[in-house]
Amino acid sequence: MTFTIQQALIPVDDGYANVDVQIQDNAIAAIDANLEVVGTAVDGKNKLLLPGFVNAHTHSSEMWQRGLIPPVPLELWIAELYDFTPLEPDQVYLSALGTAVETLLSGGTSVVDHLVLIPGKEIETIAAAVRAYKEIGICAFIGPLIQDETLTRGIPTGGKETEHEAYIRSTEATLALMQEAVDKFHNPAEGVYVLVAPTGIQLCSDALFQGCIELSDHYNLCRHAHLLETKAQQFLAQEKYGCSAVEHLKRIGYLSPRTSLAHCVHLSDADIEILAETQSTVVHNPLSNLRLGSGIAPILKYLQAGVNVSFGCDGAASNDSQDLLEAIKIGSILHNITDLDYHHWITPRQSVEIAAFGGAKGLNLADEMGSLAVDKKADLVLYDLTSLSLLPRTDPIGLLILGRPAQAVDSVWVNGKRIVADGKVTTINVEDLRKELFERSEWATNRQSKTLGEIEAHYRSVMGLPEGVKKGYS
Amino acid sequence: MTFTIQQALIPVDDGYANVDVQIQDNAIAAIDANLEVVGTAVDGKNKLLLPGFVNAHTHSSEMWQRGLIPPVPLELWIAELYDFTPLEPDQVYLSALGTAVETLLSGGTSVVDHLVLIPGKEIETIAAAVRAYKEIGICAFIGPLIQDETLTRGIPTGGKETEHEAYIRSTEATLALMQEAVDKFHNPAEGVYVLVAPTGIQLCSDALFQGCIELSDHYNLCRHAHLLETKAQQFLAQEKYGCSAVEHLKRIGYLSPRTSLAHCVHLSDADIEILAETQSTVVHNPLSNLRLGSGIAPILKYLQAGVNVSFGCDGAASNDSQDLLEAIKIGSILHNITDLDYHHWITPRQSVEIAAFGGAKGLNLADEMGSLAVDKKADLVLYDLTSLSLLPRTDPIGLLILGRPAQAVDSVWVNGKRIVADGKVTTINVEDLRKELFERSEWATNRQSKTLGEIEAHYRSVMGLPEGVKKGYS
CATH class of the missing domain: 3.20.20.140 (Metal-dependent hydrolases)
Incomplete structure (x- = not known):
């Protein structure tokens, strides 16, 4: 896959930089301030790009x-x-x-x-x-x-x-x-x-x-x-x-x-x-x-x-x-x-x-992935910094890590293939998945685990807990 | 406000019940299995109703x-x-x-x-x-x-x-x-x-x-x-x-x-x-x-x-x-x-x-709010149990509290007034808010707090921490 992410924010030593990122043959080919567009252009404006x-x-x-x-x-x-x-x-x-x-x-x-x-x-x-x-x-x-x-x-x-x-x-x-x-x-x-x-x-x-x-x-x-x-x-x-x-x-x-x-x-x-x-x-x-x-x-x-x-x-x-x-x-x-x-x-x-x-x-793959660097595999995530959960604008990484981002992932590429775009997974039908998960399950409470019942007394004794079994945990 | 939430799941002693809830004069008027609809009917099917x-x-x-x-x-x-x-x-x-x-x-x-x-x-x-x-x-x-x-x-x-x-x-x-x-x-x-x-x-x-x-x-x-x-x-x-x-x-x-x-x-x-x-x-x-x-x-x-x-x-x-x-x-x-x-x-x-x-x-208001009970103020939240984050269906409250619900709130009423419907706040323009928060802020890092700099050495000494001031925390 060949594409260029334009004007994305990336972390650099002394803060953030606005850069273009070229991806060729599923790997990062170049990261710099003003690169020519190779392949598809992807708008990275007001977005944070991370590995x-x-x-x-x-x-x-x-x-x-x-x-x-x-x-x-x-x-x-x-x-x-x-x-x-x-x-x-x-x-x-x-x-x-x-x-x-x-x-x-x-x-x-x-x-x-x-x-x-x-x-x-x-x-x-x-x-x-x-x-x-x-x-x-x-x-x-x-x-x-x-x-x-x-x-x-x-x-x-x-x-x-x-x-x-x-x-x-x-x-x-x-x-x-x-x-x-x-x-x-x-x-x-x-x-x-x-x-x-x-x-x-x-x-x-x-x-x-x-x-x-x-x-x-x-x-x-x-x-x-x-x-x-x-x-x-x-x-x-x-x-x-x-x-x-x-x-x-x-x-x-x-x-x-x-x-x-x-x-x-x-x-x-x-x-x-x-x-x-x-x-x-x-x-x-x-x-x-x-x-x-x-x-x-x-x-x-x-x-x-x-x-x-x-x-x-x-x-x-x-x-x-x-x-x-x-x-x-x-x-x-x-x-x-x-x-x-x-x-x-x-x-x-x-x-x-x-x-x-x-x-x-x-995973023994530090040479291949895990950072934004030329020649690494294009495993990339673009976060939408205009999401309400990441506003007001302060420190993008602080907001992402310490906040509670909601619907903040805009795009994901794995090995150069875009599999999330505009916040939606593109490779499978998530709506079908949702329906399947719903239909194959039912709301349940108070099921009783036979094994838990059998081993609880021994567990409590070994761990030095007082005797006694609690009925129903919910 | 007068309305009836139909067929919502609520927690009861031995699990969950499907109930109708009548709201009249901003308060809960009745909760039961099959109630007549007073005012607007609200579909509670596959939704969990909590205070x-x-x-x-x-x-x-x-x-x-x-x-x-x-x-x-x-x-x-x-x-x-x-x-x-x-x-x-x-x-x-x-x-x-x-x-x-x-x-x-x-x-x-x-x-x-x-x-x-x-x-x-x-x-x-x-x-x-x-x-x-x-x-x-x-x-x-x-x-x-x-x-x-x-x-x-x-x-x-x-x-x-x-x-x-x-x-x-x-x-x-x-x-x-x-x-x-x-x-x-x-x-x-x-x-x-x-x-x-x-x-x-x-x-x-x-x-x-x-x-x-x-x-x-x-x-x-x-x-x-x-x-x-x-x-x-x-x-x-x-x-x-x-x-x-x-x-x-x-x-x-x-x-x-x-x-x-x-x-x-x-x-x-x-x-x-x-x-x-x-x-x-x-x-x-x-x-x-x-x-x-x-x-x-x-x-x-x-x-x-x-x-x-x-x-x-x-x-x-x-x-x-x-x-x-x-x-x-x-x-x-x-x-x-x-x-x-x-x-x-x-x-x-x-x-x-x-x-x-x-x-x-x-808040000294236990008589007025905080539970699903007749005569209490209608401060209610309806959660959409078909949200992917709450699937497969298991224990609805377990999923809500122990999981990480995403876009799971369907409706919110405060004092009988619906202020969230279909997952969206209805009383203000959230898109305008988002824009205002964006425009009135900027991405910033490495600001230096004068006061922090002034008091850090004293703080470290009083708390028994080794001397030394760290430059830049980000």
Whole structure:
């Protein structure tokens, strides 16, 4: 695609500049004050041009349960989530589209989908998500969510012997499945990347991690996982390994410059040093960390230690949205209460850097995307600075990051292709999507999760909470 | 106004009900499954009907500086704010309209405007805000922001003798101004209430509080103030009174069932008991408390102690938005990280109760508004449950509160008058407002606040921060 964005505002060292941007062969060819128009001319007047952001951790099919799970911590929340998880690849297709629409309309051009697989229809699940992302045109990083231990193992035993059922799929079968997923779907040239993404130390054996490392090395795949999202997982790591989860992951070789780790809430200073040293990336999911009561990830410490950070929405059942600008705002201002010295606080320009460049770096693509620079892929977002939510005119990036932009995204290009124009997604029929989501769902309350009921008493006891089960959370 | 909303979803004890709602003489006349249509019929199908929320603390004219002030704590932030505060009543009129539009389109029907007064044009400032609120039709509670001590007194001395300039207006002149404001503008029948609203203990003498108490008693006015927003204010109260700010306010008689107090971040358990005992209301402003690094107000403790709580956006220069649903979401989930026992966490239905009924109670109007009940004022909001941001269909209130609703407000009635229909404000021309805000402003960065520069070194020393001034925060 060849086009020229004219007279857009871009951030420069000492403020903003009005520039023209030429895009040729899907990449940024030139950025300067007065360039000749190549290809189509796009009016950038009164608009802010930024590199596309990365929604660096989500689970698209959770959209089917957003707004529904009561306020409970992760270990109980996930029990309810899995009791009611969607079972049809068609649903996965629709929620991937929905996730992509919300990500695009809040400044994202890439999405990392830690994709929950339908048991027995694993490849169909991935195929459905791939189809959705290719249709809409967002750059997709799909990490099939795998594990080889059953859900109840994710809760510390507290020293109590507990029986667990075997997981539905063996380690070998799971790795074979990953091999098939890579063979079938990993296709960077078409904007679809497969990641290895064992869910985390709480439900995965070392053998599973090892198999993923081998795949990652063989195919140059990025590595992803949840890491120390909750206090319970911190306890569990000690029970399981006798050391911190980070030390264990380092020992088995999972940490690397192409490893991104979602959450990272409960890390010690020594753990942080390990992340810095291994050049791993922390994906900050501030909203789900609040919603599930997980805590505040020590992001200012990560930044000071030189650890790369990016932002994610996390799945829509623990957020319960896919608005990336909301995650960026809260993920930036939240940390001001963790450090009295405001010289360490994240500025709006730093937030943009984390969301775009930090995201790219976490996917091992810092050379290709994440900033407005010649030769980089044209993953671009144009924000309409005449939106009421961005007025009066003050500092455009301050308004975008600290405000609550409404309908502010005018255009989005992914790999040089315009997939949002005049604030509307052009590649799919969003009205049809809306109707489908409406028709395939119903307003519901007071559903009861069997598993949550079964494990709550044990969870409360292990976590030192008083006995007693609350009836109905809504 | 007489009308009937047909087949709207409302929350009931065991879920939701589809009901008709008759409104007569600006009040709710009947709510039932099948009512005859009185007056105009309004289609409520696939829509959720809730009582209007209260934006229980804001400063409307801060809109002129949103997105602009760097991430610094309150005491420095306010120095910059006042260095660049708008000086024309016309600007106050426009930002009051802007504040009202954003509040209405995020579920609010009432706004408490702790209004910064233009020096020398105090009555014109109030008149401008009143004109805006009456034109747009939102229910307005205007607390002219008064003080009788100069800004530098708001920072603890740390034992150091400091010279302060006299404040620009005497205590007597300020109270005379308040008397004039009450005489001219307090008009509940027209939806305009004047509040007494000394800014807080950090900048007000006891004589000013006393004068406000007398006015409040004489005219039955609500009382408002900031309270213990920052750690610096906690130190200052000890320096000034030798006791906590709450103890002092109780002693001088400022606390009462019609007193609402913004922030309340740094209160002890004994302070919380005093708020409960005096039936005062806490206004929770979660976003500015994060943005300014003030801390997390102990809202779960307030609720457990039986203290009434409401939600506010706070001014748009410390948030930097007026989206009430955003403040409600963050103000609800934020507390999950403060208490391991999730049985105490705020549920989405509790959030609605706090936002509507808590808001009404804090304004001493719990008998008139804040819930869907016969004889209450028709302050109503109808949400479009077919908005993509509220799909797939799950729990409507869960989606509204925990999600990120976009263009979800279909209609708003204030005192029975419809002022939003089909998602658009009907009483003013929002397009003209947008143009005015655009034309009267310019994109700016790197402005330097003189006062901030002057006080930063002292602030850092008193707060125990290392020496050193950061150049340029953006």
